[in-house]
Amino acid sequence: MGSDVSGNERHTPVMAEEVKRILIRDPDGVYIDGTIGGGGHAKVLLDKLTDKALYIGIDRDATAIEHCKKRFKNSTTTVELCKGNFSMMNEIAERMGVKGVDGVLLDLGVSSAQIDSPERGFSFSSDGPLDMRMDQDSGINATDLIKSLPERELADLIYEFGEERHSRKIASAIVNFQKKSPVETTSDLSSIVKRVIMGSMKTKSLARVFQALRIAVNEELSSLEKGLTIAVELLNKGGRIVVLSYHSLEDRIVKNQLRDMSKSRIEAPEMPTGYREQVKLLNLLTKKVIRPTESEIRSNPRSRSARLRAAEKV
Numbered sequence: 001m002g003s004d005v006s007g008n009e010r011h012t013p014v015m016a017e018e019v020k021r022i023l024i025r026d027p028d029g030v031y032i033d034g035t036i037g038g039g040g041h042a043k044v045l046l047d048k049l050t051d052k053a054l055y056i057g058i059d060r061d062a063t064a065i066e067h068c069k070k071r072f073k074n075s076t077t078t079v080e081l082c083k084g085n086f087s088m089m090n091e092i093a094e095r096m097g098v099k100g101v102d103g104v105l106l107d108l109g110v111s112s113a114q115i116d117s118p119e120r121g122f123s124f125s126s127d128g129p130l131d132m133r134m135d136q137d138s139g140i141n142a143t144d145l146i147k148s149l150p151e152r153e154l155a156d157l158i159y160e161f162g163e164e165r166h167s168r169k170i171a172s173a174i175v176n177f178q179k180k181s182p183v184e185t186t187s188d189l190s191s192i193v194k195r196v197i198m199g200s201m202k203t204k205s206l207a208r209v210f211q212a213l214r215i216a217v218n219e220e221l222s223s224l225e226k227g228l229t230i231a232v233e234l235l236n237k238g239g240r241i242v243v244l245s246y247h248s249l250e251d252r253i254v255k256n257q258l259r260d261m262s263k264s265r266i267e268a269p270e271m272p273t274g275y276r277e278q279v280k281l282l283n284l285l286t287k288k289v290i291r292p293t294e295s296e297i298r299s300n301p302r303s304r305s306a307r308l309r310a311a312e313k314v
């Protein structure tokens with residue numbers, strides 16, 4: 001991705017002040033940024049950390065890691081960067097000799113650099129190969145994923161991950177198209193969707209179909225479920241987790257998982273009463289979800305759908 005460095009710098013971090021206020025309790029602490037991207041949040045958070053702190057940045061996208069290496073090479077706080085999935089953050093931390101952390105940030109979804117690079121295939125507004133992999137070194141791209149699925153499964157995927165009610169019609173049009181040639185570009189896919197969806201709903205349907213494929217290609221929801229559990233395990237007592245999500249499927253997982261971990265439950269229910277212990281992993285810090293202000297949405301329209309949830313390890 002030739003234009004990546006400038007592209008990454010174009011990413012404006014969402015609700016950065018709120019993230020900083022909630023996440024950083026100990027300026028000398030150890031923090032994991034599981035989705036470092038262009039380093040927008042990292043820059044804001046590092047400004048609050050001392051030279052005793054450690055900031056671990058993870059991203060599946062090699063270009064983001066390369067970019068952040070350059071961006072933070074003169075940081076006074078130690079910044080360790082690792083290409084990987086945040087669902088493996090425990091192994092990444094362990095390799096760095098870290099056993100517990102004071103904060104974890106997950107800013108989900110794609111970065112502006114990824115959306116604005118046609119060659120990554122995330123956007124229906126520009127033409128490029130239908131790739132959609134955040135990690136371009138592994139996994140199956142969107143063209144091959146579509147090719148591998150029977151029509152019924154493709155329709156289910158579009159319905160489940162895109163919440164698109166015309167999923168059957170769209171899947172059938174994709175399968176028909178594939179009888180002649182594979183769906184190789186973002187323009188191929190856009191033209192298929194535009195042909196079957198009439199009127200003003202075209203753009204919404206396009207966004208939903210692209211979202212569905214992106215979620216499936218990157219197995220985003222299973223990474224999130226696993227990542228949340230592992231992040232909470234890794235937190236020190238009093239450590240905090242902050243998650244920014246951008247659509248209802250992600251937010252539902254975050255909301256439910258943080259809520260479940262903040263309920264008291266009985267450890268070892270098979271033991272006699274006297275041996276049982278009531279445990280509670282988290283205290284919710286956001287009983288109500290935090291949304292960006294109108295003025296943030298005006299200056300950064302991509303923040304519009306953001307929802308912030310946070311919790312503290314008990």
Ligand SMILES: C[S@@+](CC[C@H](N)C(=O)[O-])C[C@H]1O[C@@H](n2cnc3c(N)ncnc32)[C@H](O)[C@@H]1O
Nearest residue numbers: 013035037038039040041059060085086107111
């Ligand atoms: C919204 S951007 C993050 C932007 C960043 N907070 C900033 O301010 O520049 C999301 C990033 O998370 C990465 N990502 C998404 N899912 C991931 C996962 N499961 N593991 C690691 N990185 C992931 C994407 O590659 C992308 O770079």
